Amino acid sequence: VIQRVKSASVTVDGQLISSIGKGLLILAAIAKEDTAKEAESMASKVLKVKLWDDDQGGKWKRNVQEIDGEVLCVSQFTLLASTKKGNKPSFHASADAAKGKELYDLFFGQIRKLYREDRVKDGVFQAMMDVGLVNDGPVSDDQPPQDMPTTPCIGLDFSSLDEEVQETQRGFSDLRLRQWLTLH
Structure with a gap:
């Protein structure tokens, strides 16, 4: 998830770790099946997303x-949480800590x-962080990996979804579809 911010910061145990002014707060989640290629392509993509107006309006x-x-990156595995089977979040879709x-x-x-380098800051991986931000807009964007599998979803019923979402879903693999539906 990327958010356009006026400012953002990360504090751990009462100590300011990182802060930025105008820019992007990136909340990044790594799934079990994510690859190095996807990580690199997502890095390129988030820097290219056009979220600001030009000087002519x-x-x-x-x-x-x-x-x-500026850019503040924060690892947030909880973005991949699922509550489909109850009220307690399941994190089975998240990569293990090492990966x-x-x-x-x-x-x-x-x-x-x-x-x-001087414009890109970081949180603390696996730490309990206080993430503060002043949203600008607010403007947020959920970026699926560019290499999203395009295997058709055979046998799934999309009738309860609106038409635009139905078209999007038809291109996702079953696993990615489940993750996408969990987040949306």
Whole structure:
């Protein structure tokens, strides 16, 4: 999830770890089946998403780099939680800690490499963080991986979903569909 912010910060145990001004707060979740290729492509994608207006008032014309904004990345495995089988969240779709850290570090490192290290900040992996933000808009975007599987969903009933969502769902694999529905 990416959020356009006026400011954002991460505090752990009462100590300020990172803070940014105008830019993006990225809440990143790593799933079991995610790959290094997906982590790298997502890093590129989030930097290119046009969430700001241009100087002439054109809507959705500039990305975080074009406004010289900052980026704060926070690992948040709970984005993949499911409550489909009750009220207690299940995190079975999340990668284990070792794989999650490896791919999160790759994602974060790629953002720093593609942008400017001094403009990209981080939270603390696996820490209980206080994440503060001032949303700008609010504007948020849930970014599915660019390499989303395109296996048709055979035998699934989409009739209760609106037409636009139905079209989107038909392109997802069964596993990705379940994850997408959990988040939406």
